[in-house]
Amino acid sequence: MEFNKVMQFTAIVQARSNSKRLKNKMFANLDNHKILEWVLFRIKKSKLINKFIVATSKNNEKSLIKIARKSGYKIFAGEENDVLKRYYECAKKNKSKNIIRVCADNPLIDPVMIDGLISFFKNSKIDYAFNNMKIRNNLNADGFGAEIFTYEALKKANAISKSKNEREHVTGIFRKKKNLFHSKIYPSKYGINFPYLKFDINTETDLKKIRKFINNSKINMRTPAQKIIKTYLSNEIGNILKEMFPLNRSLTGDGNLATLKKLKKITSIKIKKIPSGTKVYDWKVPYEWFIKDAWIKDSKNNKIADFKKSNLNLVGYSTRFNGYISPKRLIKKLHYSEKLPNAIPYKTSYFKRDWGFCVEKKVFDFVKSSKKKFQVKIDSKFKKGNLVYGEILIKGKSKKEILISTYICHPSMANDNLSGVILTSYLAKFIKSIKNRYWSYRIVFLPETIGAISYCKINENKMKQIDLGLVVTNVGGKGDFSYKQSYESDHFINEIVNELFKELNLKSKKYPFDINGSDERQYSSQFFGINICSVFKDKYYEFKEYHTSKDNLKFVKPENIFETLKIYHKLIEKIENQVIYKSNNSKCEPMLSKYNLYPKLGGGILPKKKLSNIDITLWILFLSNGKRTLNQIAKFLDLNQNKILKLYKNFEKKNLVHRV
Template structure:
């Protein structure tokens, strides 16, 4: 696979400072930049649209925001960090005492040099986020001027979509969220990783067994809106990946899908073990990212997530310290490799039917019996002949290739390659799912 470290570093730096939220021009700007990597289709869902129990809110955009002291000096400035303003803050311009201002200020005492990330999507409010060090400099004897030049309008919610057609119409879902500004692990790491996964899938499209539905959505409301507008397609999907918080400096882990016995969880563990990575297992729960929507009763998609410093689990989560010092392009490139190894296994997980179920196939008649016996495949303890014979034994139209590979204690990619001649000679067929 291509080493994308250099390209990832460029896009990290370009995308990091953009002001993103659940709607707005920052999201569109982000999606347009991603179009440089992949042919992303940008879709707009109108504000006010009812999507199940939710309503898409008005579009939010912001131009400027600051707090000035009595001397007219900007002591908090949106231009310095877009995290200084609560996302979806209503416009305001007034002078206030510290006592009046204090309910609108948010800081992090445990991380005194960090700006916290706060939102107010569904409750009209306004506010500023600042470091605790900055907060300590404020004086009750001062009068402060606060200004937020923002707008809530009848706009739309933007999502990015890429459909990659494989040999089968059966789809896997790959989803990431685009709504967090100026935080590298949550969620820019997932956005960039997803874009380069899509780039690699497009390069290999002619060999893909499955199709892929790849979406870039604002978290929660974006996933809900996408599901509501694509309900039939989404209900046909069984498995997917929600890609987020995968580029930090800490330990790898994965969040299991809602059915812990689903194959996708074991495949992730296989990838970790094959790469000799110690990992943390996070059981599925109803808190987290958009797997909450995709795994809801109406869809029941088994979605899993590979993480490197998972959300909630690292000190810098939802603060300005989740920056480009915390996330490196090299780490993201390695995570990309792991995801591509996983997707390669997922793609090959087909169900086959033995078309000669009565007694053994005469392999020599089909030029499939080895002229000499005993040879093992490289890096395995099994021969090609044994893989063929056992696979034919298990291929009943219900058992997946991954289940067969587990019976054989052999990687699914090896089994997939060895049974290709059976498919070519019409001894087996791929079952429609």
């Protein structure tokens, strides 16, 4: 059967009312439109599809057919359970050359993603492609993509598929029989690559979730996928921000444990403990601090500072106090911000037993001008307890680990660092969603400085093996993006972060490594030497609200955290794509003639301007230190990456190198 050679694309939507898991779901309402109407309307917005068909069963589908015809679709009725046959006969009857397969339980199917898939398919000269299944190179959120295949591939699949599963699921054989069908995955797209999000409807729970989301958000039949994802996740992040912002986080205490328990709702975290008094290098894990209440009252019994209204009012780790105190003595215990007089600053006294309050400038001035005593109460206690932290270990093909760290010790400050804590939780979900991931990941949520030092001590051997990592902090502010390089400026992590911002065409500022900052100075210390990079949205020190009560939920927006999360998703994808080999002969070069890589007759080899095959072999083995990437070596030698990868595969067979 020969069709017109012009590239034609037919959308065939499989739909039936008698769904096993959720009957009549096609007719369920979403914002006053039936699910099937959403699907058909959104597909019609494609700019590259020529024909639109609904392929249903031969059962009584009058209501379904009515909606399809009203939406401008042709109708084909075929076998109910043999869906493959239904597709084949539909395509044959309609002389469809290339078929886009869409399931009618995807009300938010995206026409832009369909057109992207079609363009990719046109340029690839293949039998089958898809962007709707969670496989390593396709990390798109579920419910927006589709599949595409040629008529000839469909014809062959129909002829050779025998099992009930193959007949029912249509395209499984394309992925299974790689020797018969040339297939490709359409790579995930920036802003869509949220594989842990699901927007198709298979169950009553799915329907309720999507219906609630659409009803509570400004989502309609024309809303693009990127905006849908941003709205959905921003709503979720916003709720978490409100829930976790008031918690009194510190080095230790109830607030930290409560924070970790709430994070468990986002992703699975193991909560671990380090006992107070544990010696960790030159430090000791402090006693656990518990605070019930703290306030200052004036002579008229008015509270001028109240821990329950703002936990920043109390200096962190303040000791117990209850009594009356003169204004002269009290002002020595008060702290205010000269830069932001209307804000409450953040102060701590972790390793010196003392107490104090942080207040706005007007409160300080009021105390200073007062003549009468003030009543002060701090109901706190210290006990030998634990420093708690969260840990997630995610295994990959390689035992080599990537470190991701964030700190949980700052109370009621949104950018520094509740934003980083929330983003890291979602980043862990993303990494877990990567099928066949290459690297292993060690993700930790701990108090800054003492937490990182303690973790390094009790995991010394494992941490020593780590080469690179990320410290996630200050990712939700209003300002521009920026990034801080690792201590070795030529390390590949700096290169790929720089490339990423260029690829995304995002305005950003680059900061060189500096000893001032966060836990990178612990992880990058001489013994561990881990190259740590950070991406920010309003970097610490750089915004005026830093370490004050103005770093609040007005300053940080969930949409900003979402935008930074998109960058971190893409950064992890780039890290996953790095190929690194290490020579098995680090003590001098191997005897290459044994492996037929060097002439057995010597004396006549002279270096030339153009690299010979022997030169390339020697250089690759010399540069393969287990840290340089294939991309870095290719750039250094000015050679194609594929050529070097081919050589690596050959060296690997000869046991000269191994992939780290």
